[in-house]
Amino acid sequence: MRVLVQQLQPQAIFESGTYCGGSTQFLWHVSGVPVYTAEKNRGFALRARRRFRENSTIHVLNADSRDVLRGLRDSGQLPTERVLFYLDAHWERDLPLREEVAIITGAWTESIIVIDDFKVPNDHGYEFDSYGHVELSMEYLGAEALASYEAFWPACPSSMESGRRRGCVVLAAPDVARQVSELPEVRRAEAPVPPGRG
Numbered sequence: 001m002r003v004l005v006q007q008l009q010p011q012a013i014f015e016s017g018t019y020c021g022g023s024t025q026f027l028w029h030v031s032g033v034p035v036y037t038a039e040k041n042r043g044f045a046l047r048a049r050r051r052f053r054e055n056s057t058i059h060v061l062n063a064d065s066r067d068v069l070r071g072l073r074d075s076g077q078l079p080t081e082r083v084l085f086y087l088d089a090h091w092e093r094d095l096p097l098r099e100e101v102a103i104i105t106g107a108w109t110e111s112i113i114v115i116d117d118f119k120v121p122n123d124h125g126y127e128f129d130s131y132g133h134v135e136l137s138m139e140y141l142g143a144e145a146l147a148s149y150e151a152f153w154p155a156c157p158s159s160m161e162s163g164r165r166r167g168c169v170v171l172a173a174p175d176v177a178r179q180v181s182e183l184p185e186v187r188r189a190e191a192p193v194p195p196g197r198g
């Protein structure tokens with residue numbers, strides 16, 4: 001995350017899934033830019049608001065992440081370029097992820113999306129989340145949600161990873177994809193094989 005922040009130099013960060021604010025604190029700490037974090041659970045949101053009450057640049061928004069994203073888009077509260085999105089509201093069967101990605105790719109440019117707990121193709125050593133029969137994967141996101149954003153995987157094979165082996169994906173808008181591709185920590189996803197040629 002640090003290298004992505006350094007490379008993109010975002011104007012703001014959006015997070016879905018605040019929980020107790022641990023990742024919110026980290027995102028603010030590594031970037032120093034305003035952080036908008038969406039949490040649908042009232043108790044967690046209130047707790048996080050209390051935690052950040054002295055910090056006027058962390059905004060805890062108590063609503064469904066999809067509604068928060070649409071609201072931020074329509075109100076112009078969040079810049080529509082150079083935003084880093086960290087999507088972490090996967091916890092239950094009602095997965096907001098596909099819609100979150102569709103809203104972002106349809107409205108934000110020069111931005112990147114980071115999704116943890118995501119299935120890395122061809123590397124089964126990386127763990128990922130599943131909810132019922134749904135895996136957090138490119139198949140779940142689908143071409144429509146991805147629109148023109150490009151996908152990047154961790155460059156390090158899971159077998160060489162010393163820390164936690166949770167998969168992730170970075171989705172980059174076309175205007176910053178080259179910048180992201182310059183990072184040694186990621187590798188560009190291969191283009192999907194057109195139907196009939198696999």
Ligand SMILES: C[S@@+](CC[C@H](N)C(=O)[O-])C[C@H]1O[C@@H](n2cnc3c(N)ncnc32)[C@H](O)[C@@H]1O
Pocket residue numbers: 016017018019020021022023024038039040041044063064065066088089090091092096
């Ligand atoms: C995995 S936890 C987030 C952990 C947090 N980002 C951290 O690293 O400390 C997922 C959180 O997302 C919240 N959540 C689930 N669905 C949501 C939605 N549609 N909109 C907003 N928050 C949601 C849950 O209430 C839960 O607090």
